[in-house]
Amino acid sequence: MGLLERRAVKAFQDGSYPKLTNEINTLAGYPIEFEVNWDTLAVEEYSHLYEEAFSKVYFTPLINAIKEITVDDMGKEALKESLKKVVIKNEGGFYSAPSAYSFDGGVLTIDHEPCSNIDYVNDRSEALGKLLMKNL
Amino acid sequence: MSKLNNALRSVPAIDKQELLFYIAEHFPETTLRIATDSGHSYGGILLTIGKVKKDDAFLVLQIIDERHQLTDRFIHLSLHKVASIEMIDPADLVNILSLGKITTGEQYEISGKLEVRRAFQSFSETIFNTCAVPVEVPAMELPEDGQQLNRVLKLTQKIQDVIIDLLKEEDARTSWKARYTKIVFINNNTLDVKGMNDSIEIHFAFNNITAPEISAEALNGMLMGIL
Numbered sequence: 607m608g609l610l611e612r613r614a615v616k617a618f619q620d621g622s623y624p625k626l627t628n629e630i631n632t633l634a635g636y637p638i639e640f641e642v643n644w645d646t647l648a649v650e651e652y653s654h655l656y657e658e659a660f661s662k663v664y665f666t667p668l669i670n671a672i673k674e675i676t677v678d679d680m681g682k683e684a685l686k687e688s689l690k691k692v693v694i695k696n697e698g699g700f701y702s703a704p705s706a707y708s709f710d711g712g713v714l715t716i717d718h719e720p721c722s723n724i725d726y727v728n729d730r731s732e733a734l735g736k737l738l739m740k741n742l
Numbered sequence: 743m744s745k746l747n748n749a750l751r752s753v754p755a756i757d758k759q760e761l762l763f764y765i766a767e768h769f770p771e772t773t774l775r776i777a778t779d780s781g782h783s784y785g786g787i788l789l790t791i792g793k794v795k796k797d798d799a800f801l802v803l804q805i806i807d808e809r810h811q812l813t814d815r816f817i818h819l820s821l822h823k824v825a826s827i828e829m830i831d832p833a834d835l836v837n838i839l840s841l842g843k844i845t846t847g848e849q850y851e852i853s854g855k856l857e858v859r860r861a862f863q864s865f866s867e868t869i870f871n872t873c874a875v876p877v878e879v880p881a882m883e884l885p886e887d888g889q890q891l892n893r894v895l896k897l898t899q900k901i902q903d904v905i906i907d908l909l910k911e912e913d914a915r916t917s918w919k920a921r922y923t924k925i926v927f928i929n930n931n932t933l934d935v936k937g938m939n940d941s942i943e944i945h946f947a948f949n950n951i952t953a954p955e956i957s958a959e960a961l962n963g964m965l966m967g968i969l
Binding site: 739 | 853854855856857862
């Protein structure tokens with residue numbers, strides 16, 4: 607990771623990341639553990655996109671899916687019982703919603719290229735919502 | 743294929759007469775190739791089958807040509823002459839061979855418990871909003887398997903439809919309101935409906951994804967019986 611990438615990641619870690627995770631935890635009503643593999647997210651030559659891309663690719667779809675699930679107490683309870691941790695990484699080279707998400711043993715894994723299909727937020731929100739509903 | 747093979751292993755033994763009567767009634771569009779004891783074979787669609795005097799059964803087959811098109815040729819054949827029956831691309835082989843006791847016709851996706859719990863909530867609200875009959879959210883011990891949960895989800899919708907249809911009648915509503923406030927779904931092999939204190943118990947193979955789905959007519963009849 608070069609200096610440009612390190613600076614862009616740090617800016618996101620200090621700025622948007624805590625706000626986004628706080629929003630998710632507030633919606634969920636309990637603290638969800640996040641594990642982010644920053645090294646794999648920091649792809650070269652795209653540091654200028656990190657702010658927008660990380661949010662739209664990894665966090666906004668999760669916020670949308672959790673909003674849908676937690677519309678009632680039943681959903682909040684089910685989410686709390688089932689979702690313990692979120693892992694975010696870019697290891698498998700996945701860039702489409704159906705391939706990006708997996709859920710096992712209370713851990714949601716989001717494995718998506720950070721700067722591909724950035725604006726396909728709705729597709730990812732829908733795919734993630736369906737996956738979570740099947741596991742709650 | 744292994745799922746089909748597993749299902750086929752559990753079908754009971756049946757004779758050719760039972761098989762042909764069942765096909766004629768439930769799957770009349772199934773293409774058959776019937777071989778006789780004299781070595782002839784005929785491909786076609788079963789038009790009729792019936793018993794005549796001396797308990798001898800006959801069938802009428804409309805013959806198909808080599809392009810599988812129906813022709814104007816028909817054969818009238820005694821069941822005693824039938825040596826073998828081949829079913830060509832049957833719609834639901836397990837259902838046919840088990841005479842409807844087992845089916846692979848219904849495909850189940852994966853559902854979660856939350857989806858089922860929400861459907862139960864909706865069940866209660868819909869019946870109240872449609873019929874003004876208060877019914878508590880169904881009680882049930884939910885399975886862990888996603889396909890079984892999907893079956894419970896679908897059956898809940900069917901049961902809801904039957905109940906709403908039943909409660910269109912004033913006397914049914916009055917009787918239900920006077921006796922019952924709760925409903926319980928119980929996993930059991932055979933369909934049964936019991937009135938227990940203020941609860942209606944619906945016993946059914948909720949968790950068995952290879953069993954046929956609930957019969958609306960049978961359920962309606964049993965519910966009428968306890969009202």
